Amino acid sequence: MPTVLESDGFQVRILLPPREHGPPHVHVSRAGAEVVILLPLEGRALAIRTVYRMRTADVIAAVRLVEAHLPLLTQSWRTYHG
Structure with missing residues (x-):
């Protein structure tokens, strides 16, 4: 799971296939x-899925953030998931 951004103690990660979906x-x-x-x-607004x-x-x-x-983050997702 690569960390694509770190800021103010937050780490933003994108999981990789095949685990990710x-x-x-x-x-x-x-x-x-x-x-x-x-x-x-894909036509959706930014939203919280789970906390x-x-x-x-x-x-x-x-x-x-x-x-x-x-x-x-959008480019990173596309890089890892096509």
Whole structure:
């Protein structure tokens, strides 16, 4: 699972095939907690899929981080998943 971005204690990762699956999304972790965020591809809006033990303030910060780096994260997803 490559880390494609690190910022303010957050690590943004994309799992690789065959373990990974669509729809396009990233795993954002910090301090043992994680949020899975769907990327706004295939006609969808950015959305939170799952939250694991992450505080609401950190979820909001993670969403803002993903929004700020959408071109990089979208390109990274396409690089790893075609």
